[in-house]
Amino acid sequence: MTVREFAAQYGYRIVTEESASLDRPITGVYSCDLLSWAMAKVSAGDVWTTVHTNLNVVAVASLTGAACVVIPENIEIEEPTVTRANREDVPLLSAGHGAADIAVRAYQAVHGDVWPV
Amino acid sequence: MEPGVIIREYTIPANDFVVAGEASSSVRKLLNQMGVAPAVVKRTSIAMYEAEINAVIHGHGGRAHVEIDSEKIVIRISDDGPGIPNVELAMQEGWSTAPDSVREMGFGAGMGLPNIKRHADAFHLDTEQGRGTTVNIIVHFR
Numbered sequence: 001m002t003v004r005e006f007a008a009q010y011g012y013r014i015v016t017e018e019s020a021s022l023d024r025p026i027t028g029v030y031s032c033d034l035l036s037w038a039m040a041k042v043s044a045g046d047v048w049t050t051v052h053t054n055l056n057v058v059a060v061a062s063l064t065g066a067a068c069v070v071i072p073e074n075i076e077i078e079e080p081t082v083t084r085a086n087r088e089d090v091p092l093l094s095a096g097h098g099a100a101d102i103a104v105r106a107y108q109a110v111h112g113d114v115w116p117v
Numbered sequence: 118m119e120p121g122v123i124i125r126e127y128t129i130p131a132n133d134f135v136v137a138g139e140a141s142s143s144v145r146k147l148l149n150q151m152g153v154a155p156a157v158v159k160r161t162s163i164a165m166y167e168a169e170i171n172a173v174i175h176g177h178g179g180r181a182h183v184e185i186d187s188e189k190i191v192i193r194i195s196d197d198g199p200g201i202p203n204v205e206l207a208m209q210e211g212w213s214t215a216p217d218s219v220r221e222m223g224f225g226a227g228m229g230l231p232n233i234k235r236h237a238d239a240f241h242l243d244t245e246q247g248r249g250t251t252v253n254i255i256v257h258f259r
Contacts, residue, residue: 033223034223034226034228035222035223035224035226036167036224036226036227036228036229036232037226037228038223039163039166039167039228039232040163040228040232040235040236044155044159050223052222052223054134054222054223055134055135055137055138056134056137056138056170056222056223056224057223059137059138059141059142059166062142062145063141063142063145063159063162063163063166064159064163065155065159080135088142
């Protein structure tokens with residue numbers, strides 16, 4: 001499933017402008033608000049959820065190759081962050097769900113309904 | 118200068134989180150343009166970003182000196198900050214002296230130096246209280 005399809009399926013709003021990066025496949029999910037921790041753990045292709053909306057989120061997403069960043073609970077995203085995300089070609093999504101609910105949906109989008117044992 | 122060596126210098130401003138990360142972002146783009154393997158680019162970028170952010174948060178800003186040849190990248194990030202009183206503690210995951218204002222942005226997890234060590238092939242720290250800190254990072258391309 002691509003970032004665009006993921007957003008459409010769960011009604012998440014794509015905050016950044018139209019880009020080919022929206023057609024990147026999502027291959028995993030990671031949820032963390034400690035940026036250094038996320039930087040060490042987020043894998044390329046991951047959906048990354050964080051409540052932070054500052055510029056450094058874009059840097060971490062870009063460095064790790066995250067497929068997109070999903071900001072939960074309709075938290076407002078600062079305009080400079082959106083501008084930087086457009087420049088770095090990092091898709092930003094805004095979701096009404098909380099981080100755990102987003103993570104479950106992203107996991108299902110990647111793996112179907114099969115849960116790890 | 119040796120032939121085929123690319124040298125870059127960057128200024129890292131103090132407490133400016135708008136510009137923070139620009140040096141490592143620039144190096145990442147350069148390595149991508151050179152066709153360096155994505156996994157190596159990621160390791161390099163993470164190690165340099167952490168060192169750069171440390172200089173922004175703790176070192177009153179500083180400088181990055183980068184040398185790239187066909188086999189490796191050597192990164193030296195220096196600051197004139199207060200130095201690290203206890204390196205052994207600073208190297209422990211979870212140990213942080215970052216102020217609350219920085220923690221509110223998601224930094225200060227105490228993962229900076231351990232992340233650098235984990236992602237670099239060689240890592241060396243020179244620090245002196247009252248004089249500053251220099252972080253040396255080497256990542257080999259193969």
